[in-house]
Amino acid sequence: MLAAYAMPAVAVWLLLGLCTSALPLARPALILLTAYSAVYGVTEASDRLQLAAPGRRWQVPQELVAGTTARRRLLVWGSVLGPGFLTRNPYAGFAMLPLAVAAAGRGGLALAGAIGAAHGTGRALALLRDARSGPAGDPMRLLLRSAYWRTVDGLVLLIVAGAAVMTCAFRFA
Amino acid sequence: MSLRPGAAPADPAATGRPAAGQLLAAAARPLLLAGAAGIGLAAGWAESGGLALLAVLAVGLAATNGYAKAYSP
Numbered sequence: 001m002l003a004a005y006a007m008p009a010v011a012v013w014l015l016l017g018l019c020t021s022a023l024p025l026a027r028p029a030l031i032l033l034t035a036y037s038a039v040y041g042v043t044e045a046s047d048r049l050q051l052a053a054p055g056r057r058w059q060v061p062q063e064l065v066a067g068t069t070a071r072r073r074l075l076v077w078g079s080v081l082g083p084g085f086l087t088r089n090p091y092a093g094f095a096m097l098p099l100a101v102a103a104a105g106r107g108g109l110a111l112a113g114a115i116g117a118a119h120g121t122g123r124a125l126a127l128l129r130d131a132r133s134g135p136a137g138d139p140m141r142l143l144l145r146s147a148y149w150r151t152v153d154g155l156v157l158l159i160v161a162g163a164a165v166m167t168c169a170f171r172f173a
Numbered sequence: 174m175s176l177r178p179g180a181a182p183a184d185p186a187a188t189g190r191p192a193a194g195q196l197l198a199a200a201a202r203p204l205l206l207a208g209a210a211g212i213g214l215a216a217g218w219a220e221s222g223g224l225a226l227l228a229v230l231a232v233g234l235a236a237t238n239g240y241a242k243a244y245s246p
Contacts, residue, residue: 033227045206081242089242093234100231104224111228115235122239130243149241155209156237160230162213163220170222 002124004078009120010113012083013101017112020102027172029102034168036099037161040092044154047147053092060087082120090146091153096160 020029043051060080065073080086084094097115101108220226 041209042206045209046202084239084242089238091238091241094238097231097235097238100227104228107224107228111231114228114232118232118236119239122236123242124239126240126243146241149237152237153234153241155205156230156234158206158209159213159216160227160234162210162215163217163226163230164213166214166217166220167222167224167227 001074001128002121004074005082005124005127006117006120007082008079009082009084009116009123011116012085013112013116013119014109016098017101017109020098020112021104021106021108023102025102026105029099030164030168030171033096033099033103034161034164036092037096037157037164040096041154041157041161044092044150045158046154047151053090054095055089056086057088058086078120078124081123083116084119084123091150093153093157096157 040051040053044053060076064076068076089095097119101112101115104111216226
């Protein structure tokens with residue numbers, strides 16, 4: 001299960017790392033990353049500003065998984081959800097990750113692989129946890145947990161913004 | 174206060190005044206934001222412009238993002 005999610009994620013992210021490390025994107029990506037992390041960090045952690053996280057609204061169509069074998073379902077879910085690019089994501093932190101890969105320059109390939117492995121494994125672990133504890137059930141509980149993770153995401157983005165400001169200062173000053 | 178027949182009674186918790194806990198949380202939130210940014214600035218300064226810290230943060234964020242997406246309603 002972990003491999004079904006992590007392997008496609010690593011492959012897709014490595015492809016992204018390969019593309020970005022071949023282009024001279026490190027400097028503009030670092031500046032963009034700083035601004036993005038600051039704006040969305042404040043938005044998510046303050047819980048006052050209404051700025052939707054950038055991303056797609058697409059969800060996996062039922063016909064892709066309904067009435068198919070368990071193996072094929074795992075393959076579809078793993079390939080679609082593991083990398084994280086295709087489906088809806090309510091947290092703004094995800095869109096910062098490609099910027100981090102681009103900002104890393106030549107080290108972007110290794111970082112992309114690590115990000116893919118981390119995201120795919122995290123996604124699979126959450127599903128395994130839900131499979132053990134049963135469906136979430138209460139929608140209010142789900143909403144509160146989502147708000148909690150949104151705040152965590154915002155605070156991490158603010159830490160990233162702070163660190164990125166110093167990186168810009170050391171590199172560009 | 175008289176209610177219309179069949180109308181639900183007013184929410185007893187809705188007094189119009191925020192609870193002490195709510196006020197405390199509202200006051201603590203800006204401090205939390207400033208603290209997070211301050212931690213980032215201090216760590217970035219200690220790192221002297223290196224990208225290793227940003228890379229570690231990005232990998233950590235990727236893991237929590239994947240884990241937390243299961244909670245998206």
